[in-house]
Amino acid sequence: MQTLSIKREVGQYIVRNIFASLGLSLYVLVDTIFIAAAGGSLGLAALNIVLPLFNLFNSLGLLFGIGGSTIYSINKLKDPKRVESLFGQLLLFCFCLGALLALLFNIFPTQVLTLLGANAQTMNVALPYMRVIVLGAPFFMCNYVCVNFIRNDGNPQLTMCATLSATAVVVILDWLLIFVFDLHMLGAAIATLFSPLTSLGVLTLHTRFKKRQLKLKWALPTWTNLKKAAALGIPSFLTEMSTGISIFVFNLVLLQLSDNYAVAAYGVIANIAVVVLALSNGIALGVQPIASREYGSHNWDHVKEAIFLGLKVALGLACILYFVLVFFKYPIISAFDHDHSLALLKIATNGLPLYFLSVFLPAKI
Template sequence: MKQVNLLEDPVNKLFARYLLPSISATMVTSIYIVADTLMIGRGVGAIGIAALNILLPLFSLFFATGMLFGAGGGILLSVSKGKMNDLAANQYYTAAFLMAVVMSTVYTVLGHVLFTPVTRFLGSNETMGPYVEEYGRILISGAPAFLFSSFYQVFVRNDKAPRVSMTAVVSGGVFNIILDYILIFPMNMGMAGAAAATVTGSALTLVILLTHLVSKENTLRFVAGAKIGQAAEVVKNGISSFLLDMCNGVVTFLFNRQILSIAGEMGVVVYGIISNSSYIASSVNNGISQAVQPILATNFGAGKKARLTKVRQLAERTASVSGAVFAVTGFLFPALVTEAFVRPDPEILAMSVPAIRIYFLSFAAMGMNILYTTWFQSVMEPGNALKICLLRGILLNSFLVFLLPVFMGITGVWTVMPVTEVITFAACRIMLKKQEL
């Protein structure tokens, strides 16, 4: 097979080569969560979906931490390779790996010790409590599998093996769906079965990713001499990827608390449907961005700036089409989106149809905002990437989710994300216009 040359091969061909594997790889979070939601909705009931939605911020935390070290180290690895400095590339990989080991251990230990106060803070109540306990304990035990599957997706892809990432995620996702069905229905294991299937599927994804490390194509090596400064660079460059993945978790937490106070548990069920759809949309858009990330970072490291604009414009067109498809789907077929997850009663359907139509408008701008985050990371401007993530993931949401419901009630909650994404998009274009490469 011809060796991929990120510095010389035509941009269109490189993008096409990376696009499907990257989208498949970034779909790992949504595959597991959506599969669990579908099976729990049919096999456990609406309260099971509400309990799962309470725990979604923990999913986001585990995967986001993998991206913190994976994207932060992976981009620096690609830039170093563009500069023909293989030693520095592997020092970044080593530093990122060691930090990932530490954090996966911390999450597992503290997650069990502080389980009850953490889940109560996230919104668990007496009705949902047993379901949250049953699913959450197993989820936390799987934290290392979630974190390292996210971590190695980026490094394997940056080591010019995007198809390995795709194979790993598709295999783990399919296995998760099959095991979900077996454990929830024939074996009647309920929430515990769903959690066990999710952890097992993620572990399978990780095992397949690790096969790259023993292949002939592998260039990832653990080396001595990784410095504290390099570890700090990994965190600095990866923090925006961490926040990008944590956006869903932060939004889910804030929305759950507000919706519980305004519309009760049925409102959380409706938001569970919406947040699962949001995971799918953000995964596709993340995949588009991750497809161009190795190309951008390597060419930036080599000083080939003319190719950078071509790559970005190609990704912009793709993200625009993706956003339009998601927005139109939600506007035209809100009832079908609802029925995909639960057998809705009239109360749920009456609330979900207008909610989906409003919320899905945010997907039109979401892809562009995610792309611009990756763009600024790849050209070594992590400060601008961080601004974008803070703006759309924390600042605007935290303000609007409390402001808009005062004037619009529950409709105000569904309106938060469209307003947030549009304002963020405007800010991104201003940053891009001011940029000097």
């Protein structure tokens, strides 16, 4: 009966965290669809050039969010005083680090975009988008810290609501700012800033959660806590950052071999991949709180049970995703191809089945 209870608990966490992780990534996909309608292939290419910056902010948030929340889960029952200020320390550190990155990227915007692969055609389109997007760096990072700590405090329902609410707000603002107010790429960037802000606003409702143990105690970050959190969060950091590096390298290679249409085609695939990766992350993030808690209680059989269930769900989800992406590739890609570019359509449809063979690799559990 106890094993059945663990399976049910892990299953509930996986479902809620799949929706939560999906919400965190859908705003990028929504931006892509609206930018494709407003800016065409050149807008898609510019978006894909800036996309690695999203991966950078997300990976840093995961580095300290996943690592810190794991430490919190292990210690919150047996030694709560040891982690009473950990949440506040990591929030303060991530906000300051994000603010520093936002400042640097706005001081050297053309240099950053040139490094990312922008050329004469895409620079003017990407520049205003990037300068606004990077202002959200501290909020993107803090949101990941809050989502992971609150989920590990036994409230995955709220994290799911927060991320889905953020996506809904972005969809509405994207439509208003891009089409009603005719702000194009700048409107998409402004709308995206409201994603972490909306999520953080909803997450403040955790203070009303009856079973809440997590408290926000502000304290200066200590090197010891930062190092321990980063050590546990490094797998999540590397997984997310590898996506950004792949996009960056692919952009440079495609510009050498072809043109901005090739970058736009890869942008379609890369943005779909962001959502696919989020689904896999949702499985891993659903398993992690239970596995961490059972590890702290030395229930090794339960730890194995949770991980094995996560792997089975990941494999089943991979099969469904690959089937949908391959057999419906033309309507999926056409949703982004508002210029009706045959070059974009041909490159994307040929590349999509090969690229998404990667879905069968296990999630980072």
